Amino acid sequence: MELYKKLYLIRKCEEFIIKNYNSDEMKTPMHMSMGGEAIAVGVCAALKPEDQVFGTYRSHGIFLAKTGDTDDFFAEMFGKASSTLKGKGGSMHLCAPETGFMGTSAIVGSAIPPAVGAAFAHVYSKSNKIAAVFFGDGAIDEGVFWESLNAACLMKLPVLFICEDNGFAVHSPASARHGYKSISAITRQFNCIVFEDSTTDVKKIYDLTSDAIIRMKNDNAPCFLHLNYYRYLEHVGVNEDFEAGYRPKKEFELWKKKDPVKMQRNKIMEAGINEQELAGLEKQIDAKIAASVDKAGRAPFPGRDVLFEEVVCKCD
Amino acid sequence: MRLMSYRNAINEALVQEMSRDNRVFVYGIDVADHKRIFNSTKGLVEKFGAQRCFSTPLSEDAMTGFGLGAAINGLRPVHVHMRVDFMLLAMNQIANMVSSYRYGSNGALTVPMVIRAVVGRGWGQAYQHSKTMHSCFAHIPGLKVLAPSTPRDAKGSLIAAIRDDDPVVVMEHRLLYDVEGDVPEKMDDFAIGKGRILKPGNDVTVIATSWMNVEAMKAAEVLQKKQDISVEVIDPVSLQPLDTDIICQSVKKTGRCIIADNDWAFCGYSAELAAIIAEQCHGSLKSPVRRIGFAFTPCPCTRPLEDCFYPKATDIIRTIERDLDLQAADLSGEEFYSYENKFKGPF
Numbered sequence: 001m002e003l004y005k006k007l008y009l010i011r012k013c014e015e016f017i018i019k020n021y022n023s024d025e026m027k028t029p030m031h032m033s034m035g036g037e038a039i040a041v042g043v044c045a046a047l048k049p050e051d052q053v054f055g056t057y058r059s060h061g062i063f064l065a066k067t068g069d070t071d072d073f074f075a076e077m078f079g080k081a082s083s084t085l086k087g088k089g090g091s092m093h094l095c096a097p098e099t100g101f102m103g104t105s106a107i108v109g110s111a112i113p114p115a116v117g118a119a120f121a122h123v124y125s126k127s128n129k130i131a132a133v134f135f136g137d138g139a140i141d142e143g144v145f146w147e148s149l150n151a152a153c154l155m156k157l158p159v160l161f162i163c164e165d166n167g168f169a170v171h172s173p174a175s176a177r178h179g180y181k182s183i184s185a186i187t188r189q190f191n192c193i194v195f196e197d198s199t200t201d202v203k204k205i206y207d208l209t210s211d212a213i214i215r216m217k218n219d220n221a222p223c224f225l226h227l228n229y230y231r232y233l234e235h236v237g238v239n240e241d242f243e244a245g246y247r248p249k250k251e252f253e254l255w256k257k258k259d260p261v262k263m264q265r266n267k268i269m270e271a272g273i274n275e276q277e278l279a280g281l282e283k284q285i286d287a288k289i290a291a292s293v294d295k296a297g298r299a300p301f302p303g304r305d306v307l308f309e310e311v312v313c314k315c316d
Numbered sequence: 317m318r319l320m321s322y323r324n325a326i327n328e329a330l331v332q333e334m335s336r337d338n339r340v341f342v343y344g345i346d347v348a349d350h351k352r353i354f355n356s357t358k359g360l361v362e363k364f365g366a367q368r369c370f371s372t373p374l375s376e377d378a379m380t381g382f383g384l385g386a387a388i389n390g391l392r393p394v395h396v397h398m399r400v401d402f403m404l405l406a407m408n409q410i411a412n413m414v415s416s417y418r419y420g421s422n423g424a425l426t427v428p429m430v431i432r433a434v435v436g437r438g439w440g441q442a443y444q445h446s447k448t449m450h451s452c453f454a455h456i457p458g459l460k461v462l463a464p465s466t467p468r469d470a471k472g473s474l475i476a477a478i479r480d481d482d483p484v485v486v487m488e489h490r491l492l493y494d495v496e497g498d499v500p501e502k503m504d505d506f507a508i509g510k511g512r513i514l515k516p517g518n519d520v521t522v523i524a525t526s527w528m529n530v531e532a533m534k535a536a537e538v539l540q541k542k543q544d545i546s547v548e549v550i551d552p553v554s555l556q557p558l559d560t561d562i563i564c565q566s567v568k569k570t571g572r573c574i575i576a577d578n579d580w581a582f583c584g585y586s587a588e589l590a591a592i593i594a595e596q597c598h599g600s601l602k603s604p605v606r607r608i609g610f611a612f613t614p615c616p617c618t619r620p621l622e623d624c625f626y627p628k629a630t631d632i633i634r635t636i637e638r639d640l641d642l643q644a645a646d647l648s649g650e651e652f653y654s655y656e657n658k659f660k661g662p663f
Contacts, residue, residue: 052389054385084422084424085420085421085422086422088419088420088422089420093420095420095421095424095425097388097421097424097425098424102388102425103388103417103420103421103425105412105413107408107412107413110381110408110409110412110413111381111413112378112381113377113378113379113380113381113382113384113385113409114381114382114384114385114388114413115385116378116381116382116385117381117382117383117384117385117386117387117389117393118385118386118388118389119385120382120385120386120391121385121386121389121390121391122389124341124367124386124391125389125390125391131385143377144375144377144378144381144408144409147373147375147377147378147379148375148378148381148382150373150375150378151372151373151375151378151379151382154373309422309423310418310419310421310422310423311418311419311457311458312418312457312458312460312482313418313426313480313481313482
């Protein structure tokens with residue numbers, strides 16, 4: 001049930017963005033998570049609250065999954081002073097360290113090494129925390145991914161690498177970018193634990209991640225989680241882009257049949273939850289989103305002074 | 317007087333800070349091998365263990381991001397690059413991540429990270445072991461940049477950098493490693509953002525960075541003796557933030573300014589200094605601001621060409637003489653810095 005509530009929350013937040021993006025009030029490039037909600041929710045639910053998460057410019061899903069917060073989320077989308085970040089980041093740079101959401105980068109692969117350093121700090125300070133870093137399959141093309149994986153394996157650090165593989169780096173398919181057969185086959189050559197799956201079942205991803213975390217502790221090694229999914233919308237923006245011709249709509253329709261949100265809804269219905277009760281819960285989430293949007297809408301924009309705040313410390 | 321070399325001053329700063337604060341760790345390519353970054357990291361692994369001093373894979377970019385991840389979790393990493401040129405491989409993490417993390421989290425996360433980078437020179441370093449490029453780092457909001465030219469400031473810079481809550485790049489010049497000077501054992505008086513008057517004077521201001529302070533001091537000594545010209549030598553030390561007051565006070569006093577920067581002049585740090593002086597000291601200038609820097613070529617390997625590439629004390633002397641309409645002094649018999657006299661190969 002908790003898993004479903006998070007899936008529903010993410011889906012509804014993004015549906016709001018799709019519906020209202022054209023009003024031009026959210027001036028930030030949207031890279032939508034839609035289609036990949038099960039990965040965000042399944043993985044984050046398996047983490048302890050104090051575990052840390054790093055992400056990419058496509059991080060609506062993991063932000064909401066990890067923080068559950070819609071006030072800051074929408075305030076930041078609208079670029080308002082009521083956001084903790086005060087509009088400095090926008091959709092591509094969500095960050096809420098008090099909840100363990102340590103930040104995202106819009107440069108492909110760039111948030112991977114900080115996760116390795118974070119894991120080092122956890123070992124160094126004898127904390128039990130792990131660092132999880134989400135990235136797309138495009139990041140595998142970047143040297144820094146391999147540098148980071150190597151360092152984490154060499155130093156035996158508790159890093160959970162999560163490759164959210166939608167088959168495309170922007171619009172280039174893996175076949176146009178890979179001079180090798182399989183990402184997982186290569187990562188298996190490293191001293192790390194590797195799991196691969198193509199499920200959209202959030203519970204399966206939750207279980208898989210929970211197992212992975214236990215294995216990480218037992219084997220004293222990082223883990224590479226390779227999870228395939230389908231990106232419903234265009235690379236950046238809120239529209240479908242099947243007319244562009246680089247991927248067939250038929251493929252999308254196949255994945256849509258096993259949509260993660262619908263699938264989990266059906267599962268909990270089958271488990272015997274009363275439809276009315278479920279609709280009531282959904283309504284509560286809808287109301288939470290509406291309240292956050294309303295608050296963000298009414299909040300002022302940050303003033304000029306904010307521009308110069310927190311570039312460097314005021315210590316001198 | 318507590319005489320100590322620049323390299324030992326760096327080492328002492330590291331030992332003292334690592335003893336004082338167990339969040340400090342030192343890492344980078346070859347920091348723990350038998351050569352110990354020209355001995356600047358000697359004794360650290362023995363004293364503090366392999367978790368606090370370790371060599372890394374040859375992955376400058378990832379290991380910079382690694383420092384960032386450790387720093388936002390409260391540790392105080394000191395990342396070492398044997399050459400600035402190698403550090404360029406980490407430019408993505410430096411310019412896109414490290415510098416903006418505090419801003420991007422609106423102050424919730426800070427990056428108390430130090431990047432030590434050694435500027436190479438001499439004995440055939442050529443064009444990939446000799447860059448400085450401090451203007452590139454000072455150009456980026458969120459980074460602080462220090463370039464100490466004396467053993468005392470080398471120690472002070474590193475201690476201040478480690479204690480600072482922001483990312484600080486400390487640029488160490490390889491030729492300065494053997495220079496000796498007075499280095500107090502206890503040193504808390506170094507302030508980031510404060511420049512130094514290395515030698516007071518009244519006729520001309522020379523602002524020099526890094527190694528060029530050695531050349532500027534020699535030029536000042538020769539000009540005093542041969543031309544009775546009193547040169548004020550200013551070492552900004554802290555390139556970002558910059559102590560514009562110490563610079564402008566001096567230029568307003570002397571009315572003349574030569575900038576001797578340890579880098580190329582075009583779009584370099586000297587251009588920034590010249591612009592600031594033009595903006596803030598315009599009415600006081602008796603002659604145009606002059607800039608002295610590397611020849612605008614890649615750095616060549618062979619000694620005769622390298623000698624043409626690097627500016628020297630004689631270039632500063634001649635520039636000042638021209639500005640003051642003085643006849644060129646006879647410099648025969650003066651002893652200028654010679655790498656050949658200091659260093660015998662093979663490397």
